Amino acid sequence: GAGVSQSPRYKVAKRGQDVALRCDPISGHVSLFWYQQALGQGPEFLTYFQNEAQLDKSGLPSDRFFAERPEGSVSTLKIQRTQQEDSAVYLCASSLRTSGETQYFGPGTRLLVL
C-alpha cells in the first residue's frame, strides 16, 4: 500500500497484559515516529527512529514501554503490564528524510485497557 499501515486497529487488553502494536511505514521512509493520543488531545511524541537506530525515546512514559525497528522498516511498540492509563490511540508516522519535518501518519491503534 501507499500509506502507513498499523495493526491491529483496535485492541482490548486486561490490566497487566502485554501488548504489541505494529507499524509498517511508507516504503523507503527513513524516519519513523510513535505518538500517543488521548481523547480530546493532540498526539504526543513517544519515540523516534532513523533507520534502525532509536535516536530519541524521551517521550516514552515509563519503562513498561519499549519500541524497536530492527531492520529499519517495520516497527513494533510494546507495552508491558498494561495499565488503564495506557488507554489511548497510538499513532505511527514516517518521513522520507532524516530531517523528519513532514510526517505521514497511519490510522492508529486504539488501545483500551480494562
Added chain:
Amino acid sequence: DQQVKQNSPSLSVQEGRISILNCDYTNSMFDYFLWYKKYPAEGPTFLISISSIKDKNEDGRFTVFLNKSAKHLSLHIVPSQPGDSAVYFCAAFSGSARQLTFGSGTQLTVLP
C-alpha cells in the same frame, strides 16, 4: 506547559465562506509548522506546511500565514466545503528535537 495552543475547540462556517483556524506557540526554536486534518477513526492527514523563514504558503484553497513576532499562525480555507468538516491540528517541528508538538485541535464544521 502547552507549547502549541489552539484556543478554539470548535468553529462553524457556512459553505462557500472562509474558515480561519488559529494557532499560537511559545517556543521560538520551532522552525517548521504544519497543519493536519483528521477524520474520526483515521490518522491525521498532512495538509500544508510553512517554514519559519516564510510568512505565507498557499496550496489551492488552503493558505497558511505565519507571524513570527506574534508567534501565531493561521490556516485559511476558502471557499469552505462540507467535506472540509474535520478536526484540524496545528503542529510545530523543531529540527533539533525532530518531533512534532501538536495543539489540541479545532473541530471545523462547514454547514451546507
